[in-house]
Amino acid sequence: MNAPTPVDAGPAPLPPALLAALQAEFGARCSTALAVREQHGRDESVFDVPPPQAVVFAASEAEVARVVALCAAHRVPVIPYGAGSSLEGHLLAVQGGISLDLSRMDCILRVDAEDLTVTVQPGVTRKALNEALKHEGLFFPIDPGADASLGGMAATRASGTNAVRYGTMRENVLGLRFVSAAGEVLRCGSRAKKSSAGYDLKSLIVGSEGTLGVITELTVKVHPLPEAVSAAVCFFPGIDAAVRTAMQVIQIGVPIARCELLDVNAIKAVNAHDGLGLKEAPMLLMEFHGSAAGVAEQAATVQEVAADHGGDAFEWATTPEARTRLWTARHHAYLSGLQMRPGCRAVTTDTCVPISRLAENIQASVAEVEAAGLPYFIVGHVGDGNFHMAYLLDPARPEELATAERLSAQMVARAIALEGTCTGEHGIGLHKQRFLLDETGAEAVAAMRAVKQALDPLGILNPGKVFRCGASPYSRLKAVSDS
Missing domain, CATH: 3.30.465.10 (Uridine Diphospho-n-acetylenolpyruvylglucosamine Reductase; domain 3)
Structure with missing residues (x-):
């Protein structure tokens, strides 16, 4: 199985009249330079798609309206672009067109x-x-x-x-x-x-x-800003104990502000990347907001719950510097994880299930990836039933991509069967289009298509995302998720 690539010859060239109008109105803020186009034509997904045909940097609402109106007149796709941090191919120009960069509208x-x-x-x-x-x-x-x-x-x-x-x-x-x-x-x-x-x-x-x-x-x-903020970490004998602690904390009504899971692989990665020296065991990273007395009460309750599930090495981070250090490491977890296997690419997927089914979902997902032998790591917003699995693969070995996509599909199917969703926060983009059908049913997807047709009858707004629209060959990717 090959990595996802577009088929056929690609989109038609931009109409010269459109390009001339954009260059006349935006000058250097309309770029066809390959480096600029490539920057706006990739994200963290596994899809390899040619870049947009031009990039326009808008500086006002009126300019956005003008670009969209011109694209509509010429029936050319326009893809909004922000910081470029999406994970599911949202910003990729699968049918060609204009990438509309909004980063300069930053007031x-x-x-x-x-x-x-x-x-x-x-x-x-x-x-x-x-x-x-x-x-x-x-x-x-x-x-x-x-x-x-x-x-x-x-x-x-x-x-x-x-x-x-x-x-x-x-x-x-x-x-x-x-x-x-x-x-x-x-x-x-x-x-x-x-x-x-x-x-x-x-x-x-x-x-x-x-x-x-x-x-x-x-x-x-x-x-x-809360009067008092405190963070704590706690380590567990296994990932199941950590997840069940998070579940119980939510079920008894503790108003915890953050409750994040890092599995042992993620801990090893952030230790290597940020030099934290954390115990290499599944960990919950928690934060409490409120009054000084309220924060202390919340933390004491959580510590008791964690102890009941074998949690130990409960450590506090009460100073802003200590909290920042821990949360910076958590936010670096994705990039840290990639460094576990230099040169790798990651297939990441997230699901969200009712909190009572979270342990079941994670346990089964871990068992499947361990049996497959593919490197991975897990981070999760387990306080709301959401977790992320990142499968690390060698891009030169298509069989690993096939394995990752199979595991991802199994994980998503299980989440839907557990009355959850195929994505808690990544979105559908390109990667999870068929799972939207599984989750909502054909009738609901048809209703969504009707909304799309009503609001975008020409199909120019970020086409090919959520569900595939239009006849361009670039809407028919050989996505491994469909294989």
């Missing part, structure tokens, strides 16, 4: 501290936002690990390490503005905390992966 437009809301352009990254907010005594809690842009986080309905307490992007986006497939600017939602006004168009755009509109502005919830 914080409004901070309403009294209402606990912030309005930003889509290119603002989560780290930049939190750096600006800390002077107001506020923070934005959604933390997917990578320093992603808020526009991209909304488009993929990101969540991450704080979701167990603060929710996902869907719950934290109050309103947004977006450019439709016709090049029109629409707004939905508001700064109010709730609304019953019409269809919830905002929640349709959040998570649509750039297939229904290009997000140009977001109003999001922010939160007061």
